Ligand code: FES
């Protein structure tokens with residue numbers, strides 16, 4: 178029997194007339210479900226990643242109740258279950274370190290329990306890719322609903338204070354330019370509600386990807402957390418999963434070369450997070466597919482960047498929502514989109530967009546006048562990044578830096594960086610290239626979001642706000658600057674980043690898509706290789722160091738990918 182047949186109709190155990198059925202119904206009756214309820218069909222699991230240790234997902238319990246209403250309206254039986262939940266700020270050593278573990282939790286719970294389909298409730302950066310990866314491997318019908326962006330706040334004179342506004346204040350605080358009083362006041366203003374980061378960071382980028390891959394309802398990415406629109410989306414998601422089970426809409430049929438291309442083109446048009454590259458490759462790998470840096474680059478290079486939203490643009494996510502959200506973006510870049518790809522409601526994008534007219538506002542650049550002719554993310558290659566690196570070109574503050582040659586100032590890990598970056602004697606100027614290594618998927622481990630290296634204090638005081646920064650780390654989707662991340666292979670896996678020394682010349686040329694050093698073979702062979710960290714002897718650390726793949730393979734565990742991925 179194929180995996181698909183095995184998975185199909187696992188909720189039938191509740192409808193069985195023999196001993197299995199009796200026991201399944203009896204156990205639920207013990208929870209207080211009625212005789213009528215335990216005979217409902219289909220049986221829908223709700224994988225809820227709500228957690229007080231994940232503030233971005235803390236509102237999902239309310240959404241779960243509304244999803245249940247929708248499932249019941251459509252005749253189904255909702256059964257909610259918890260999964261682990263990964264918080265960007267609260268998880269150590271990093272959130273990515275636990276993404277694959279969460280995907281295994283989601284996959285195994287979907288596979289192990291007597292449910293016909295599942296609603297995935299996610300939000301914070303890693304939770305959505307983990308849920309998509311797990312649901313794809315489990316391959317029962319699945320519809321995802323994201324938490325939605327949290328509200329903006331007001332801090333001092335800034336009435337539209339968003340999470341990306343925190344980073345410059347942190348830099349100012351480092352050089353003594355923010356008072357203790359303001360620092361304390363800021364604490365109460367960064368997050369004034371639950372929900373995900375209120376700019377086009379990783380969470381919103383991943384929710385948009387879920388829409389494009391047919392996991393989340395069209396238009397579901399941008400309505401705010403706790404809004405009436407999101408409440409209605411929750412009920413609609415509940416009704417939809419019942420239909421998806423009836424229609425046998427299976428995740429393995431949704432993730433195709435065409436839907437992956439659509440997803441990345443929308444990320445490119447949105448100015449989305451660099452993290453999308455890693456997660457999309459991991460999702461592709463679960464479907465037996467591979468994207469690769471060349472295709473990422475060719476899709477980005479041929480997709481206009483049109484969403485004028487923070488952190489790279491000016492407007493709020495709420496403005497983009499008013500302009501029609503992801504469907505309006507799909508329409509705007511329609512000539513690059515495969516319109517026959519199926520969405521989560523079973524209709525194709527062409528059908529979803531037929532006769533749709535969206536309100537006009539400047540969160541989306543007018544037709545024919547994109548913010549840039551090419552997409553926001555640039556894939557780089559070269560002798561310093563043989564298997565690739567990523568630059569969010571839309572986030573570059575000083576355009577001159579997109580073509581820059583300078584002298585490396587190398588930091589070995591975050592402790593070294595923190596110790597020396599603000600040293601008045603550090604030999605650095607505005608033309609230097611700041612290099613941070615040992616922060617890759619194996620080196621850190623889990624690629625922390627530290628690629629946004631702070632500007633050295635003495636240069637910050639002199640008014641410098643952007644420099645070329647390189648690392649094998651990741652970067653928060655809420656950050657901007659001339660920041661090259663995901664240099665692959667990483668230093669700890671023998672990548673050339675590991676043999677660089679302070680003073681070496683480095684050249685970034687974003688237009689040519691290159692990142693190079695100028696060391697001779699002789700010089701390279703005389704350098705001491707970068708030392709990989711020791712492999713832990715047990716537990717998650719052992720599993721991770723033995724099985725995590727590099728960034729260009731999505732950092733998935735090798736044993737979780739579909740067989741046959743090259
Ligand atoms: Fe959770 Fe940004 S920290 S979405």
Ligand code: MG
Nearest residue numbers: 302379653654
């Ligand atoms: Mg992040």
